[in-house]
Amino acid sequence: MRLPNFAFAAAAAAAAATLLPVSLAKTVQYDFSIDWVTANPDGAYERQIIGVNGQWPPPAIHVDKGDRLLVNVTNNLGNEPTSIHFHGLFQNGTNGMDGPVGVTQCAVPAGQNVVYNFTVDQPGTYWYHSHYSAQYPDGLRGAFIVHDPEDPYKDDYDDDLYLTVSDYYHKSAFWLLSNEFLTLANPTGAEPIPDAALLNDSQNIHFNVEPNKTYKIRIINIGAFVSQYVWFEGHDFDIIEVDGVYVERTTVSQIYITVAQRYTILLTTKNSTSQNFPISASFDTDMLDFIPDDLIWNSTGWLTYDENGDFPDPELVYEWDFYDDFDLVPIEKEEPFEPDYSISVTVFMQILDDGINYALFNNISYLAPNVPTLYSVLSSGNQSTDATIYGSNTNTYVLNHNEVIEIVVNSNDPGTHPFHLHGHNFQVIERSEASDDDDTFITYDSSNPGTINQYPMRRDTVYVRPNGYIVLRFRSDNPGVWFFHCHIEWHLEQGLALTLVEAPLQIQESQSIPDDFYAACKAGNYLYEGNAAGNTVNLLDLTGEKLQPKFLPAGFTTKGVVALVFSCVSAFLGMAFIVWYGSSELKSTEKEVAEFLHEPLDDISETK
Structure with a gap:
């Protein structure tokens, strides 16, 4: 049965709101045809961009707390798969609606239709965006507003x-x-x-x-x-x-x-x-x-x-x-949680043996598995508690139910990184200052903690300062497969992510995948059962899984690798470029590399 047009549903919701003194839970429905449109938002360059229902920017989604939301998504792009993630929404009991491809669903191929169907039980300000590869910077993102009849500030604004x-x-x-x-x-x-x-x-x-x-x-x-x-x-x-x-x-x-x-x-x-x-x-x-x-x-x-x-x-x-x-101090105050289980990861960027610069948590650069991790949970029985089956490059941690989980991120990188956790918000226990010296990293020491607020701020996205650290804690009270990743899209594509499989046996007992999502997997020839490699017979056999390139041999320095790469792929620039490079500082070299990449090809002979 075809869902009503989203405009009709929005109008009906607005009319209901004018008649009732208190908003009652209802079903809000949106039809989204995902397609290419022409736009020129900065007035400087017209291009094809991803819109909804022939329009760009995509519409904002408005619901009231407690509403059931149906988003009927048809991929009419023709040349790209897609998905939608509802950023910040916990998806309690509906993990399959979370949206990240390779984590909780297959990509939706061109011509296919799926319906995201879940209840919104939390108020506040959110947004939605594609969670397929680096697609959302091409336009598929918009505001998601949850209006709250019990807003503590509802009498304070007009x-x-x-x-x-x-x-x-x-x-x-x-x-x-x-x-x-x-x-x-x-x-x-x-x-x-x-x-x-x-x-x-x-x-x-x-x-x-x-x-x-x-x-x-x-x-x-x-x-x-x-x-x-x-x-x-x-x-x-x-x-x-x-x-x-x-x-x-x-x-x-x-x-x-x-x-x-x-x-x-x-x-x-x-x-x-x-x-x-x-x-x-x-x-x-x-x-x-x-x-x-x-x-x-x-x-x-x-x-x-x-x-x-x-x-x-x-x-x-x-x-x-x-x-x-x-x-900031939350209205609902909670003292700092005491952790039952701690995950400690170190961020660094490194060139691997294919010559590409990757982002890693510890020594792992995330690669999406052949089978979405949630689908592996649902098809693996008692072996779902073994992190091995989820693959070597998904950086997976299996969590027990209803424990306090601590995530420590030590950043050995001179950039600011915003980290986002799906399915939860977290207490921000500590955040260090930045280190301006790229050879000096400020690392978390649990025996010598820094400032901890009496009632820590809670949110779902927080930044770590350059060469510093953050300490986050949350309760594993939402069974599901949840992504933790840097939300700089370029860094996610470099692999800066890990996977949390939270209470897998409870997931099997209480959750399932709708038929239209399995149909999308089949239409795209994506695997949807078994371990990370798609093996359904021996779940410990990961033959055929995706693996990151190997590390370079010991003794290769970043600067040496960069010089080697440039000497190979940029020989036509001449020895003068190599001489310049070898005498430069790494930080200024990054600047020059960025400038080089933005030179028009016709002008490349004029590049330093």
Whole structure:
């Protein structure tokens, strides 16, 4: 039976809300035809981008807490599979609806249809996006808003808005992956530089506001790479929620928001319409290996008090003054959990023997298995508790039910990494400062802990500072297969992820996969039973599994490998390039590599 059109469902929901003093749980239905559309959001470059129902940007999803949601997805891309992940939603009892390909489902091939069907039992600000390869930077992402009849701040605001911030690329993410990023010509792993910054997938947006009113504004970073600073000129504002967790009202002037994070704020307007004020967002340019001369890394909108008034340029900001989210206090307070089981991983980037720069947790660079890990759980009986069957490169940990799990991330990398946990939010127990010395790493020492707040902040995405560490804890109270990964899309494609198989026997007892998801596997010729390799007879036999390239022989240094690679693949640049390279510092070399990758091919002879 065909589902009703999403517009009809949304209208019906709106009508019901006007008639009932308290929102009752209902079914909300959306039809999503995933297809290619033409767009030019920054006004500088028209390209094909992934839209929904022939439109871009995709629509926001709105539900009330307690609603059942049906998203009827048909892949009409023609040339790419797809999936949808509902970022931040726990999917209690519906792990198969979580969306990451290779973790909880097969990719949905072109021409196939699946229905994501689950109950939304948590309030707050979320978003949805493709979780197939690096697809979502090509457009398939949007806001997901869960309205809460029991919002503790419901009497404190007059209107409810949302604001997305994002980086944007003129070239497709798949093209960038295969031609610029995961290539021999990029041995330092320099990330592709965005071409533009967007607000609400556009530029020069206007929020029409009235004097002496308070607006609830949900801010979501739906980008692929760069964290951003966000502020509203002339206005302080109050943080009231992060990543679906209500927090004590905290007044700030600016926030720092990584990709995948969400902040909800209350902003009270001035008592006069005499002036319009810029809304500003700015890239954290420290994350970029170099800044192209034509990159505009700021985006501007306006709090519009008077459409006929002037719209001033934003004032220059000479130093950042953002609030450290570590100090936020949840309304529902919990003291720091005591861990029953600890997972400790070290982040580092390394060239393997194919000459490509990979990201690793410990010594493992994640590769999706032949069979989605959840499907392996459901088809493996009592052997589901053996992490071996899930493959050598899924970095899988099997968790017991209802224990406190600690994840320690020590980052031996000079970048800022936002880490996201599916299926849970976590207490942020510790976060170290950064180390500016790339040869000195600040490593967690459980015998000598740092600052731990009495009531730790909770959220589902948090960043680790350069060469520093984070300590996270959560309860394993949601049986399922959950992904933990860096949400910089380039780093996920490099392999910076691990898998948590939580209470596998309970998963088998209480969960199943709908027929349309199995049909998608069959249509795409994807395996859906057995171990990571697809072996259904001997689950300990992993012959045919995906494996990362081997490590280079001992004695190869990163700089030496880079020089070797460039001497092989860039011989036409001449010995002058090699001489320059050998005398350079590694950090400046990364900058030069990034610049080299962005030179037009016609101009390559003019490259240093």
